[in-house]
Amino acid sequence: MHMNRRAFLGTTAFGLAKLAAQNSVPDAIKNLRPMTAGVQPISDDERRARMEKARRLMREHKLGAIVMEGGTSLFYFTGTRWTAGDGLLAWVLPAAGEPAWIVPRKAGGFPKGADVRIYDDDPYKTLAQFLIERGTAAGTGTIGIEERARFAVFEGLRQAAPSLELASADPVTIGCRVIKSPAEIALMQHASDVTIACYKAVLSSLREGMTNAELSANIDAGYRALGYRGSALVIFGKYTAFPHGSIQPQQLREGDVVLIDDGCTVEGYQSDITRTTVFGKPTARQREVWNVERKAQDAALAAAKVGAACESVDAAARKVIVDAGFGPGYQLPGLPHRTGHGIGLDGHEWTYLVRGNKTKLEPGMCFSDEPTIAIPGEFGIRLEDCMYVTPDGARMFTKQSPAIDQPFG
Numbered sequence: 001m002h003m004n005r006r007a008f009l010g011t012t013a014f015g016l017a018k019l020a021a022q023n024s025v026p027d028a029i030k031n032l033r034p035m036t037a038g039v040q041p042i043s044d045d046e047r048r049a050r051m052e053k054a055r056r057l058m059r060e061h062k063l064g065a066i067v068m069e070g071g072t073s074l075f076y077f078t079g080t081r082w083t084a085g086d087g088l089l090a091w092v093l094p095a096a097g098e099p100a101w102i103v104p105r106k107a108g109g110f111p112k113g114a115d116v117r118i119y120d121d122d123p124y125k126t127l128a129q130f131l132i133e134r135g136t137a138a139g140t141g142t143i144g145i146e147e148r149a150r151f152a153v154f155e156g157l158r159q160a161a162p163s164l165e166l167a168s169a170d171p172v173t174i175g176c177r178v179i180k181s182p183a184e185i186a187l188m189q190h191a192s193d194v195t196i197a198c199y200k201a202v203l204s205s206l207r208e209g210m211t212n213a214e215l216s217a218n219i220d221a222g223y224r225a226l227g228y229r230g231s232a233l234v235i236f237g238k239y240t241a242f243p244h245g246s247i248q249p250q251q252l253r254e255g256d257v258v259l260i261d262d263g264c265t266v267e268g269y270q271s272d273i274t275r276t277t278v279f280g281k282p283t284a285r286q287r288e289v290w291n292v293e294r295k296a297q298d299a300a301l302a303a304a305k306v307g308a309a310c311e312s313v314d315a316a317a318r319k320v321i322v323d324a325g326f327g328p329g330y331q332l333p334g335l336p337h338r339t340g341h342g343i344g345l346d347g348h349e350w351t352y353l354v355r356g357n358k359t360k361l362e363p364g365m366c367f368s369d370e371p372t373i374a375i376p377g378e379f380g381i382r383l384e385d386c387m388y389v390t391p392d393g394a395r396m397f398t399k400q401s402p403a404i405d406q407p408f409g
Helices: 005-021 044-060 072-078 123-133 151-160 170-177 182-203 212-226 237-241 284-303 310-323
Strands: 065-068 090-094 100-104 115-119 141-145 164-168 230-236 257-266 273-278 340-342 349-353 366-369 372-375 379-382 385-390 393-396
Touching (some): 044 090, 065 170, 072 090, 072 170, 090 123, 115 123, 151 164, 170 349, 182 212, 182 230, 182 257, 182 273, 182 385, 212 230, 212 257, 230 237, 237 257, 237 379, 257 379, 273 284, 273 379, 284 366, 284 372, 284 379, 366 393
Parallel strands (some): 065 141, 100 115
Antiparallel strands (some): 065 090, 230 257, 257 273, 340 349, 366 385, 372 379, 385 393
């Protein structure tokens, strides 16, 4: 199981607070009801269309096939969830012909009628034989390896078929996944709606002396009440200046900045939302910085138009923050990271709103919009909503926060 630092901090906090919190769930969370009705999974027809697009991109980039192990790309194309283990569990999509599964004996769970190639000893010999049978230039040519595949796959195939050239499958997998379909956007919209419902209930449970671990446990309980699995990074006070949190235990005090950040998963698709508010009455300084942050988020949204370079969206948000006296660039106090990341089946995926990325925005691309203002020793403010690009500009999945003391629109 992959766990990033944010997930680790949230899981640790939850573990510490679980026993204390399980008998004291706030009424606002108890009153939540499941939001599972009406969710439409990705259809088989859409997955077949994805494979056809991948084949077209393979021909454009002169790849004879792509190889992937378990992960979100495998789920994207097949709807199958696998976790990489000791043996090879691979799926191969050739540029022409039907795909195949390369698996050890006793493996199961394949689509009906699938071409399953079973190996006993050497999986890479079986993989190479399939590529030769499919006419990949009679065992020569270029094969794309998906970015999450282990190095052992690359090395094993290189040794089994030295005549093959191995390359990155990114032009194919990213080329498919970076543009979301209406069905994908609908699932991401639902995940965002669930997250906002959870956050609204959870923030009403704030109280003096509460630990960030307790609030994290409440978020977990909120998602479970809504029918989903989710988590959040929870930070109080001066620790909000650390964009990815702190392992230091924190207790809520009057006047503390409160930051919660993350989301949930619906049919594999992610939400990622941050709300930053204050417990009690905000100071003039907190309100001023929050307002600058909101203007920076607005600037990124306005700049996210079809044909614009990804780096121009980052530049628009960063300019607002620098013009307010922070930075410059990535310097602190200021915005220490990129303005946004791609989102879909992975919480962070290609492509990124960051300096140097000249990729042009296209309809269907989805990003977080999360410029941060971090002021070490004081506090940090991050507002994060995700957006999807349309022919008429970018639209948010969620209503932006109107004010520091009004986290929900």
